[in-house]
Amino acid sequence: MTPTRTPSRPPLAGKHRMTPSEAFVEVLVANGVTDVFGIIGSANMDALDIFPAAGIRYVPVVHEQGGGHMADGYSRVTGRHGVCMAQNGPGITNFVTAIAAAYWAHSPVVMVTPETGTMTQWLGGFQEAQQLSIFESITKYQAHVNNPRRMAELTARAFDRAMLDMGPTQLNIPRDFFYGEFEFDIPQPIRIERGPGGTESLDKAAAMLAEAKFPVIVAGGGVIQSEGVQQAIALAEHLGAPVVNSYLHNDSFPASHPLWCGPLGYQGSKAGMKLISEADVVVALGTRLGPFGTLPQHGLDYWPKNAKIIQVDADATMLGLVKQISVGICGDAKAAATALLDRLQNRELAGRANKDERAKKIAAEKAAWEKELDEWHHEKDPYSIDVIKEDVGMMHPRQMLRELEKAMPKDAMVSTDIGNICSVSNSYLRFEQPRSMLAAMSFGNCGYAFPCAIGAKLGRPDRPAIAYAGDGAWGMSFGEILTCIREKIPTTAVVFHNKQWGAEKKNQVDFYNRRFLGVDLESPSFAGIAKAMGAEGILVDRLDQVGDALKAAVKAQDEGKTTVIEVMVTRELGDPFRRDALSKPVRLLEHNKAFV
Secondary structure (H helix, E strand, C coil): CCCCCCCCCCCCCCEEEECHHHHHHHHHHHCCCCEEEECCCCCCHHHHCCHHHHCCEEEECCCHHHHHHHHHHHHHHHCCCEEEECCCCHHHHCCHHHHHHHHHHCCCEEEEEEECCCCCCCCCCCCCCCHHHHHHHHCCEEEECCCHHHHHHHHHHHHHHHHHCCCCEEEEEEHHHHCCCEEEECCCCCCCCCCCCCHHHHHHHHHHHHHCCCEEEEECHHHHHCCCHHHHHHHHHHHCCCEEECCCCCCCCCCCCCCEEEECCCCCCHHHHHHHCCCCEEEEECCCCCHHHHCCECCECCCCCCCEEEEEECCHHHCCCCCCCCEEEECCHHHHHHHHHHHHCCCCCHHHCCHHHHHHHHHHHHHHHHHHHHHCCCCCCHHHHHHHHHCCCCECHHHHHHHHHHHCCCCCEEEECCCHHHHHHHHCCCCCCCCCEEECHHHCCCCCHHHHHHHHHHHCCCCCEEEEEEHHHHHHHHHHHHHHHHHCCCCEEEEEECCECHHHHHHHHHHCCCCCCCCECCCCCHHHHHHHCCCEEEEECCHHHHHHHHHHHHHHHHCCCCEEEEEEECCCCCCCCCHHHCCCCCCCCHHHCCCC
8 A cells, every 4th residue: 555655765774873763763764654653751752853854753642542543543544554652651551552452453553662761670760660561462572672782673573573463562662772872784674475375275165165055255354454355356256155244344345346245243234144144155254253243133143053164364373263164274365365266266166056046135135224224213122212202303323323324435434432323333334445444343442433533544644534432432532632633634523422321321221220320421512622622513413414514524624624523312222232241130138139
C-alpha cells in the first residue's frame, strides 16, 4: 500500500559515529516511519528533538491510551508500523489497554518505552515501573536496550518482529542510554515472503473441496492483512461458495458481491449463519475462528456440527485451537487461496452440479435478511416495550443504524467501540474494500473507536474516517477532540446517546429483575461540548436527519473540520452481549433472597 508520506531523506547506509538518539531515529527512517503518537516527556526528549530533521511528525495526544489506539488505527489502514512513545512510568502504563487491543487486532504497532535510568533502577525512584513485565503477555516481542551501543540493532529488531510476528512489540530503553557517542551500523528492514503452506496439506484440502457439495468460505482478518481479497473472490467464484466474514472483519470480502453473505458472530447476518449451517466443507481462510465469533446468535446454533473444516492461518499455533479441523494449512491467506485455486482448476467439482441452486439459495437468504432488517423497527422484549412508551420521539437504534448505512461513503473507514448499539451495528456495516472496519476486537475495551479513527485518518487522509461510540465509551475518549483540532486531523464521531451502559443494562434486565446499578448515565449535550472544544456539533433526533448529518460531517472532513454527531435514540436494547457468561443468581443468605 502506498504511504501517504515518506521520510524526508533516504535511509543512512554504512557505519557512522553518532549518538544513540540519532541511531534510534535513523532506524525509524529506515523503516519508513513518518508519524509517532504520544505525550512528550523528559525521558524521550533527546530523540524527539531530531524528529523534524528526519521528517517524522510527533503527534501530541490528550492521553497515552488514545495515542496507542491512534497507532493501532494508523497501522490497520496502512499496513505499516504504527508507533507510540511516551514518558517513562505513568506515561507508559497508560499504553496498556491500547497495546492489548492492538495485540488482538494483529497490528504491527511498535511501542517505545523509555525507562528509569540505570543508576536508579530498583530504588523506587520517581516515575519508576517494571515496564517489561507489564507488557509481557500482550506483545509479540520485547527488546530491552541493555547497552547504548545496541540501540540500532535492538530498535531494528523491534520493528522487524512487529511485521514478522504480526503484532505489537515493545522497545524498552533506559533513559540515560539515549546519550553518548558510538559507531553504529543502521540495519535495513527484514521482510519475508509468506508462502501458501505445505504441499501435502494443500493437496488434501483441494481434494476435500473437490468433493464438497456445499462449500462455505469464512474470510478472516488474514485475508485483509495479506492483501488477499481478490484471491478469496477468485476461489469463491470457482467453487460457487457463499462467503461469510469472520467476526468484526466485515471488510474481508466486498459486500456488493453476489456470494457475500455477511458477518458471523454477535449481531451478524442471519443469511450467513443459515448458509454456513448447511456446509459440508468450511474453508476458514485467515481466521482463528475465535470462540466469541462463532457463538449462537439470533436463536441460531449455526456452526455446522458435521462439516469438514480446512483452516488456513499464518500462525501455526492457531490451527485447531478453537474448532476441531480436518486440515490445517500454515500459510498466508492470499498465497493459500491461489494455491488451492490452482489445484482445483482442472478437477471435477461435486458442488458444480448444484451451483445454480446454491446461488438461488444465497440470494433468497440474503433478501430475507435484508427485509427483516428493514422491518426491524423495535425490540420486542418487555423492557424495550416499556421504554418505547417513555422515549417518545426518540429514534430506534436499528432504524438509525440503517440510515447511517445508506449514507455511508463507499470508501469510508469505520471504527466501532464496544457496547450494545455499536455491537448491533455489525448487522449494518458493509464495505467494498479492505482496511475499512476497525473494531475493538477481542479485548473489547471502551474508548477505542474515536482515537482509532484519528490514527486511521492520519494514515489515510484521502478517506473519510468515522467512529461509532456509545455515550458511555464516548466519555472515555472525547478529550481527543483536542488532538483533532490542535493537529488538524479532521475526523467524524457518531455518538449514540441513550443515557445508559446498554450492554450491562441488558444483563440486569435479563438476569437481575431490572435492578439497575451503575448503568444509568446523565450527560450534557455532546454536540454542545464538541462546539465548545472547537469542533462542529450536530444534534440529531429524527430519522430523516441522520443521512444528511453524516454527509455533512464527511464533507466537513474535506474542509479540515472535525464533527461530532450526537444521535438521540431510545433505550431499547439488543440481544445480550454476554449471555454465555451469566446465569440466574442463587442467593444463600436469608437477607439476600429477595434479590433473585
